[in-house]
Amino acid sequence: MGFIIRWIFAFGLLAxxxxxxxxxxVRWGMTHYDTQLPLTVLAGLILLVGYIIYLRATLRSIGVxxxxxITAVVGTTIWVLFDQGLISLxxxxxxxxxxxxxxxxxxxxGLSWSIVRRKLSGQADVDDVDEP
Incomplete structure (x- = not known):
């Protein structure tokens, strides 16, 4: 269930x-930036925080x-669906x-990988810790 919630939030962030x-x-900001500049900047910064959280966790857990x-696997899956006539592009x-x-x-x-890895292997990921 946790993965689905993470996916819904990622999908929501992108959408x-x-x-x-x-x-x-993008469309709202382009239309209203001249009359609603502070609100446009605030919304953009909130989205940026979401991207930083997701991208940082993804880069730390699975890397580039x-x-x-993962993009190649999903893209190839779409290619197979297209090739089989199940979707049109x-x-x-x-x-x-x-x-x-x-x-x-x-x-x-990317956000869920550390959890999956820990459950599969029993090994926990440890971030860099500053020692005194």
Missing amino acids: LTYNPTEWNF FGMVL SDPTVNTWLAILTLSLVLAI
Whole structure:
């Protein structure tokens, strides 16, 4: 259940930032930055904090190679679904949602990997600790 919650928050973070509908930060910010500049900056900073949390945890747990590998696995899965005729990639809206899905899975797996690794191997990840 924990992974699903992490994935939902990652998906929400990415979809709030940009999606093919008119309900996203990028479009809202571009429309209202001249009249709502403080609110636009605040919303952007809140999104940035979310990205920093997810990206830092992801980079620390699986690294760049892990992120590329997960992206490749999800991308290949989409390729197989396309090749089997189960999805169509001709609609840019669907492609954008697939990209958001892919990136959110990468972030959710990165945030959850330390927990999965600990359960599978019994080994805990230890961050750098400053010793006096």
